[in-house]
Amino acid sequence: MVFVRKSPGRSGSTKVQIAERRDGRDVVVVHVGTARTDADLAVLMAQARRRLHEGQETLDLEIVGLEDEGVPQRPGLITSKRSALSTLPCGELRLHPTYLIVETP
Numbered sequence: 001m002v003f004v005r006k007s008p009g010r011s012g013s014t015k016v017q018i019a020e021r022r023d024g025r026d027v028v029v030v031h032v033g034t035a036r037t038d039a040d041l042a043v044l045m046a047q048a049r050r051r052l053h054e055g056q057e058t059l060d061l062e063i064v065g066l067e068d069e070g071v072p073q074r075p076g077l078i079t080s081k082r083s084a085l086s087t088l089p090c091g092e093l094r095l096h097p098t099y100l101i102v103e104t105p
Contacts, residue, residue: 002029004048006041009034016044018052 005026007015018030032048035041086094 002052004032004045004052006045012036014041016041016048018048 002018002020005017005019007017009015014035016032016035017028018032019026019028021027030051032051033040033044035044088094
């Protein structure tokens with residue numbers, strides 16, 4: 001798993017790195033930069049997060065055809081979420097996915 005990490009550097013600076021956990025150790029994949037102030041640190045952390053999720057675009061989840069069925073296409077409001085845990089006959093536990101309950105205004 002790849003993640004952003006902050007590591008203390010020399011003379012009070014903070015290193016911002018993209019690292020990966022391998023065999024119980026953190027292996028640095030990319031050194032993003034070294035921050036000497038809180039403002040520098042915020043900029044480098046944002047830059048590291050962008051690099052970490054590079055190439056991942058927002059999905060267009062527009063549902064086509066609902067207007068024909070009389071359902072207006074409006075943004076909904078997630079009011080709650082649920083997940084379930086059940087026991088199989090063999091004694092194994094199974095986690096069911098989380099379901100979002102969406103109400104449209």
